[in-house]
Amino acid sequence: MIDSKEGIKISIRDNLKVIEENINEALIKSGREGDTVEIIAVTKTVDVDRIKEAIDLGLNNIGENRVQELIKKYDILGKGPDYHMIGHLQSNKVKYIIDKVKLIHSLDRISLAKELNKRAKSLNIHANALIQVNVAEEETKFGLKVEEVIPFIENIVAKFENIRIKGLMTIAPFAENPEDVRWVFRSLRQLRDKIANEKYPNVDMDILSMGMTNDYKIAIEEGANMIRIGTGLFGKRNY
Numbered sequence: 001m002i003d004s005k006e007g008i009k010i011s012i013r014d015n016l017k018v019i020e021e022n023i024n025e026a027l028i029k030s031g032r033e034g035d036t037v038e039i040i041a042v043t044k045t046v047d048v049d050r051i052k053e054a055i056d057l058g059l060n061n062i063g064e065n066r067v068q069e070l071i072k073k074y075d076i077l078g079k080g081p082d083y084h085m086i087g088h089l090q091s092n093k094v095k096y097i098i099d100k101v102k103l104i105h106s107l108d109r110i111s112l113a114k115e116l117n118k119r120a121k122s123l124n125i126h127a128n129a130l131i132q133v134n135v136a137e138e139e140t141k142f143g144l145k146v147e148e149v150i151p152f153i154e155n156i157v158a159k160f161e162n163i164r165i166k167g168l169m170t171i172a173p174f175a176e177n178p179e180d181v182r183w184v185f186r187s188l189r190q191l192r193d194k195i196a197n198e199k200y201p202n203v204d205m206d207i208l209s210m211g212m213t214n215d216y217k218i219a220i221e222e223g224a225n226m227i228r229i230g231t232g233l234f235g236k237r238n239y
């Protein structure tokens, strides 16, 4: 990864090239040649000019983890790119983003599903969502436990007809060596396969959103087809 040193601008283009090469390598290594992996450009703290640069390079999927920042960027960038809500979503903020986002990656509780359904219904649209799974059961992270996911889906399918479940999302624990979290990605893929077999109405398991800058190669080897990359594209964040 090319990161910023005094005054040297980070080249999103060069970073993207490296990522694309790594994606291809991981696909080949795992016998998935020809599959596609969608890159979500995680733009939290990244200013709009840099995001425009990314969009010009073909990165048309923008990921934000805060509602306020997502709206701010949406107001400037408009409907051009597709927006993804990748962070924890409070129910009382659903109304601000429901008609702006293509996909919500962080559906993790019934109260949120209820609000998503209500808002989607009132606009006569569907809310597309991934279920966030806290595979490693970290206390600091949101998401359902693996064993909670199927009952949760059955509950949603029965009650909320304006929600479309599109797959699963996880954030692996940070690991110096990403091999150490391979099991997390493998568990999520196995869960995905199990749910897909059930053929629930309004549920498809097309998307496996897993892998970030530190661990996306391993995630792809384990089946990821959507990765969320911030630092690897834009350099270290300044909070």
Ligand SMILES: *Cc1c(COP(=O)(O)O)cnc(C)c1O
Binding pocket: 042, 044, 065, 086, 087, 171, 212, 213, 214, 228, 229, 230, 231, 232
């Ligand atoms: C910030 C963030 C990412 C991107 O992390 P990087 O390590 O910078 O690639 C991915 N997913 C979520 C949910 C995030 O909040």
